[in-house]
Amino acid sequence: MSNAGKVLIIGAGEFADIAYEYFSHDSEYDVVGFAVEAEFLDVSEKFGLPVIALEDAPARFDPATVSAHVAITSTKLNQVRERLVGVAREMGYRLANYVSSKAFVWRTASLGENVFIFEHNVVQHGVTIGDGVVLWSGNHIGHQSHIEEFCFLSSHVVVSGYCRIGRRSFIGVNTCLADHVEIGSDSFVAIGSAVNKSFPEAGLLLTGHFAEASRVSSYRYCKVKP
Template sequence: MGKVIIFGNTQTAELALYYLQNDSEHEVAGFTVESQYIHEPEFHGFPLVPFETVEQQFPPLEYLFFAPMTAAGMNQVRARVYEQGLAKGYQYISYISSHATVLTDKIGENCFILEDNTIQPYVQIGNNCVLWSGNHIGHHSRIGNHVFFTSQVVLSGNCQVNDYCFFGVNATIRDSSVIGEGTFVSMGASVMKQRTEPWSVWKGSAAEKSTISSKDLKF
């Protein structure tokens, strides 16, 4: 347990503050974001300092770091900030809701796991992942780094999810599937195939591969 610096000054950072204050033993000490996005010196009454120089005011040996960001740029923006925080020397926390059912201890750092998630035995989750509320993560599934689950996603058992994937609300993935790096599964899609190609987009029920690349998506 320790003092934590949260990256961001948007609604996601605001939610992180709420969860850490109400369902965590960590103490929030301040916020940080790139200087171009700072318009006030404080956020929710805490100091808001430039990320470029955050280690000067909040030394890595004294403070922990948390960057629970959105899936912008197919999670690559969050991955960049995560890597920059590591380069500055920070150790990351993860937030796992006390209202989630978590039956594994194989969860990496800088993960943001909200209420009502069911994570079954033998699941492995990498670093820098977000699981919004109400997902089902099936037994023996392996989730890579920089992955984003929205809500009510069903990932069936024994799946392999590679880095940078995104799953829209109510998406369903069949058992033993291999989800290629950077796959975008749209809202309500049902992926019935055993394997998806890297940086592909899947939509519909049963989902079919789109003609565009997930790298071209703007959200």
């Protein structure tokens, strides 16, 4: 048994399969099984491990000796992951994080619980990552930015410095945020969007990436002579 101990994966879909692979081969945790809500229980085994009803989990896997990780994607704008984290906490489980050995997380960054950080993420100085956040592969989280609870950032998202992304927001692949941008809670930022100003209202769908020549030249903007 590894130093970190045992972890129960809550979920049995594709993300749970990925979580099993990553926890098993790139963490100090040993996966002991999977749990799903009883109404979704349709298999009894996965990777040679038991799949059980979540309602029965404390009796099968003692929260005093087993941690849990809720491996659910952005289903229903991240609300399912948030709810199941709450269920796991009510059952007494400590929530485990996974941080890839190939990710860069600076020492002054702060991580919540049930965080999953894939390979090639860069998390810079002073960043705060809330509970239940998923950072898929290859994102850049700039210094002093705050990713609130249960956000899901797809691959190759660039979050510049001093940004704030509101709770449960989804950020699509190849999105970029300028410095000091605030995104409200429950936002959905579509693939390839360029966000150069704040949208603090909750529940917005943000989309678009438009480039056009400004009346201000690059020389003037950068305060240099041609």
